[in-house]
Amino acid sequence: MRILVTGGAGFIGSHLCERLLCLGHDVICLDNFFTGSKDNIIHLMDNHRFELVRHDIVEPILLEVDRIYNLACPASPVHYQYNPVKTVKTSVMGTINMLGMAKRVKARILQASTSEVYGDPQVHPQTEDYWGNVNPIGIRSCYDEGKRVAETLMMDYHRQNGVDIRIIRIFNTYGPRMAENDGRVVSNFILQALRDQDITVYGNGSQTRSFCYVDDLVEGMIRMMECEDFTGPVNLGNPVENTILEFAEKIITITQSESKIVFKPLPQDDPKQRQPNISLATEKLRWEPVIDLETGLKKTADYFAAKMI
Numbered sequence: 312m313r314i315l316v317t318g319g320a321g322f323i324g325s326h327l328c329e330r331l332l333c334l335g336h337d338v339i340c341l342d343n344f345f346t347g348s349k350d351n352i353i354h355l356m357d358n359h360r361f362e363l364v365r366h367d368i369v370e371p372i373l374l375e376v377d378r379i380y381n382l383a384c385p386a387s388p389v390h391y392q393y394n395p396v397k398t399v400k401t402s403v404m405g406t407i408n409m410l411g412m413a414k415r416v417k418a419r420i421l422q423a424s425t426s427e428v429y430g431d432p433q434v435h436p437q438t439e440d441y442w443g444n445v446n447p448i449g450i451r452s453c454y455d456e457g458k459r460v461a462e463t464l465m466m467d468y469h470r471q472n473g474v475d476i477r478i479i480r481i482f483n484t485y486g487p488r489m490a491e492n493d494g495r496v497v498s499n500f501i502l503q504a505l506r507d508q509d510i511t512v513y514g515n516g517s518q519t520r521s522f523c524y525v526d527d528l529v530e531g532m533i534r535m536m537e538c539e540d541f542t543g544p545v546n547l548g549n550p551v552e553n554t555i556l557e558f559a560e561k562i563i564t565i566t567q568s569e570s571k572i573v574f575k576p577l578p579q580d581d582p583k584q585r586q587p588n589i590s591l592a593t594e595k596l597r598w599e600p601v602i603d604l605e606t607g608l609k610k611t612a613d614y615f616a617a618k619m620i
Contacts, residue, residue: 318382320347368405389494395453402457482548486525487614516556524607
């Protein structure tokens with residue numbers, strides 16, 4: 312098939328492009344390089360089935376494709392809060408443009424939504440039928456509400472125009488090619504540990520996260536795209552929950568670091584708990600993560616250590 316991956320030079324997008332090429336597809340990687348990097352896809356450039364297009368999905372584009380994976384959007388607070396208006400435009404106008412393309416060429420489209428649609432959840436673990444607890448005027452709402460509107464658009468194009476859609480809600484994902492400067496807990500902690508710097512924990516470290524290795528996520532995305540008669544949304548993430556403090560301690564052990572843990576105030580609207588219920592993914596996609604946290608963290612730490620040499 313001819314497959315378009317928007318945000319294809321990003322962390323998750325580059326792994327998805329790689330996997331789709333391995334499956335024998337032609338892949339068009341579309342990216343504006345705001346948070347994506349050519350370094351993430353440079354090893355794919357000699358593959359004759361791979362095309363790179365520098366483009367911002369806020370602007371319309373005409374392409375002929377069979378499948379669209381819509382991943383384009385800055386996904387870490389540091390980046391999406393840098394230009395919050397542009398973040399909303401990417402989620403809303405960008406999704407409209409991709410849905411318009413899907414409608415025109417009769418392509419199936421998958422929207423990469425996020426666990427952030429649940430906000431600071433009052434239901435734990437989070438199931439797909441939970442409507443969320445999102446602050447619509449907070450500093451994170453440009454991302455949270457943008458993704459919620461993107462889901463609305465997907466469903467409305469599906470109901471009104473018969474567009475063939477799939478919606479996934481991605482929970483915390485980590486692995487090689489994460490951006491060093493994205494301010495997320497995995498890259499922050501690993502880099503601080505490798506440099507023997509203090510590891511910064513916000514709050515008292517009791518807030519929880521569930522971390523899914525990127526290869527597991529990509530497998531779930533492809534299974535969802537190829538699943539017939541199921542639009543989603545479906546949670547994709549690792550249901551094994553860890554406190555941030557436990558996580559920091561695990562990274563210190565894995566990297567054999569001399570780092571100390573220091574505590575700072577919790578940012579506004581930072582969720583206290585985040586854990587997916589993946590029973591729907593298990594039932595519909597026969598999917599669950601297979602890479603444990605220790606194995607994934609070692610691979611990620613090795614990646615960052617190699618970049619520092």
